[in-house]
Amino acid sequence: MTSFFIYKAILVVVVFGIMLMAAMYSTYLERKVAAFIQDRVGPNRAGPFGILQPLADGIKMFMKEEIIPEVANKTLFIVGPCIAMLTAIMAGVVIPWGGELVINGVPYVLQIIDFDFGLLYVFGVVSLGVYGIMIGGWASNNKFSLFGAIRASAQMISYEIAMGLSIIALIMMTGTLSLREIVEFQAGGTGSTWNFWNVVYQPLGFLLFLVCAFAECNRTPFDLPESETELVGGYHTEYSSMKLGFYLFAEYINMFISSAVISTLYFGGTNFPFMNDLGLSQNAITILGTLAFFIKIGFFVFFYMWIRWTLPRFRYDQLMYLGWRVLIPLAIANVAITGLVMILTDRI
Amino acid sequence: MKSLTGRAKVLDNPKMTFKERIYLPAIIGGITITLRHLFKRKATIRYPEEKRTFSPVWRGMHVLKRDDNGAERCTACGLCAVACPAEAITMTAAERKPGEEKLYREEKYAATYEINMLRCIFCGLCEEACPKEAIFLTDRLVSTDYARDGFIYGKDKLVEPVDKRVDVSKRQTPNVLEFKKIKHYRHNR
Known part of the structure; x- marks a missing residue:
């Protein structure tokens, strides 16, 4: 029993560390990608290629003066970033980071908890994230923050509907809400165990999910909550020091988590092509699978940034139009088409 | 109706095609453009290590030249100060004492010579006006400072050191040399 707790504790600490590191280096990657797309070189002074830049930024964040506005609600002002950070990190619990690692004959699964309702848990936790933003904006007592x-909140609630509907088609196909089972459903290989990734069966669903994920993470072209050009800084206008850092960190962790969810749901998670045909041992497959998973996550994180430095922001009415009158009908149509195809091919 | 200027354009605002309305082809076009920029050569010049090459006729910080024997060429005639459109140059003249022939080329010299680098517009008229080929603009940069006083450059910064001559051969283009030979102009006599 104690070994079980030790193994879970190690896993929790490692996953926590990985998420923080990923968020840290996402800021570096963001600046590098932005620079490269704009034909610049980006941060390159702190360490070779500027890889110590996140550390320098972090130290700067900690050293900054902490300002809580006189008219702000002090409790909520502090609670806001904490909730944002908490909900961002909580979603990492159910992500299947890898398969089974067998050490001394004891199998260790590289996933903290495998809930039967894992996908619902992710959705629940991610939608709680809006409270962090809402409370922070409200507590600042500033009209820009409130806007x-x-x-x-309007954006996240609108896009959650389309996101949920786009997932329903996937759940109909796989028949489970457990993220591990969805990954196993896509297990690669040839012969009897050949399965394509879900994106092949659900291209429209994937597209809808991707667009909604962008909106949920408040990333360009849906970055209206913090649109610098019109709302100063949006909900974190009044924030300074590490509380601002928490909000920014939460945004990057959310990006990382949603990349992980997209990879899990549509791109096979820890599966990679021909994984069962190369004659590898179980542990090698697990390690390579985890590596493949992180490559997929890395690609999607890069994709988020790539889109950010390509597309301009939507106007607010366009955002709502897209959410309610394009994505939701398309998602419903996707559910109907999936159901129809399943009936016709006798896959129920 | 014909417009007055003939440049008016009839506004053509057709309905968007299906391809335009689904927006995705446009996005794919956009991300391919940014992807191409990702691998493009970067325009940045990493400054302290790399320096931009100047044009041969670049007009930067001034130098007061010495002649081949190391004596200062400037005679404090004041033509540069007169020519200066920004009124950046001031000087006081002094008479050469016996025994100072090594230091100053002619009987009169500039005891002080100051250029206010904040006023200077680097037009090069001082250089053109100088009858003694004493002042030249070089390809050196005027460095930054925190106080305005630091921008008033005296002889300590302007006169070239004897052992570290400043190369101004680029500034003495054939045209300049030709111009200076024309005795018709008074300052060339």
Whole structure:
């Protein structure tokens, strides 16, 4: 029993560390990608290629003066970033980071908890994230913050519907809400165990999910909550020091988590092509699978940034139009088409 | 109706095609453009290590030249100060004492010579006006400073050191040399 707790504790610490590191280096990657797309070189002074830049940024964040506005609600002002960070990190619990690792004959699964309702848990936790933004914006007692917060909540609630509907088609196909089972459903290989990734069966669903994920993470072209050009900084206008850092960190962790969810649901998670045909041992497959998973996550994180430095922001009415009158009908149509195909091919 | 200027355009605002309305082809076009920029050569010049090459006729910080024997060429005639459109140059003249022939080329010299680098517009008229080929603009940069006083450059910064001559051969283009030979102009006599 103690070994079980030790193994879970190690896993929790490692996953926590990985998420923080990923968020840290996402800021570096973001600046590098932005620079490269704009034909610049980006941060390159702190360490070779500027890889110590996140550390320098972090130290700067900690050293900054902490300002809580006189008229702000002090409790909520502090609670806001904490909730944002907490909900961002909580979603990492159910992500299947890898398969089974067998050490001394004891199998260790590289996933903290495998809930039967894992997908619902992710959705629940991610939608709680809107409270962090809403509370922060409200507590600041600043009209720009409030505008940002209201926009954020309206946007997240609108896009959650389309996101949920786009997932329903996938759940119909796989028949499970457990993320591990969805990954196993896509297990690669040839012969009897050949399965394509879900994106092949659900291209429209994937596209809808991707667009909604962008909106949920408040990333460009849906970054209305913090649109710098019109709302100063949106919901974090009044924030300074590490509380601002928490919000920014939460955004990057959310990006990382949603990349992980997209990879899990549509791109096979820890599966990679021909994984069962190369004659590898179980542990080698697990390690390579985890590596493949992180490559997929890395690609999607890069994709988020790539899109950010390509597309301009939507106007607010366009955002709502896209959410309610394009994505939701398309998602419903996707559910109907999936159901129809399943009936016709006798896959129920 | 014909417009007055003939440049008016009839506004053509057709309905968007299906391809335009689904927006995705446009996005794919956009991300391919940014992807191409990702691998493009970067325009940045990493400054302290790399320096931009100047044009041969670049007009930067001034130098007060010495002649081949190391004596200062400037005679404090004041033509540069007169020519200066920004009124950046001031000087006081002094008479050469016996025994100072090594230091100053002619009987009169500039005891102080100051250029206010904040006023200077680097037009090069001082250089053109100088009858003694004493002042030249070089390809060196005027460095930054925190105080305005630091921008008033005296002789300590302007006169070239004897052992570290400043190369101004680029500034003495054939045209300049030709111009300086024309005795018709008074300052060339």
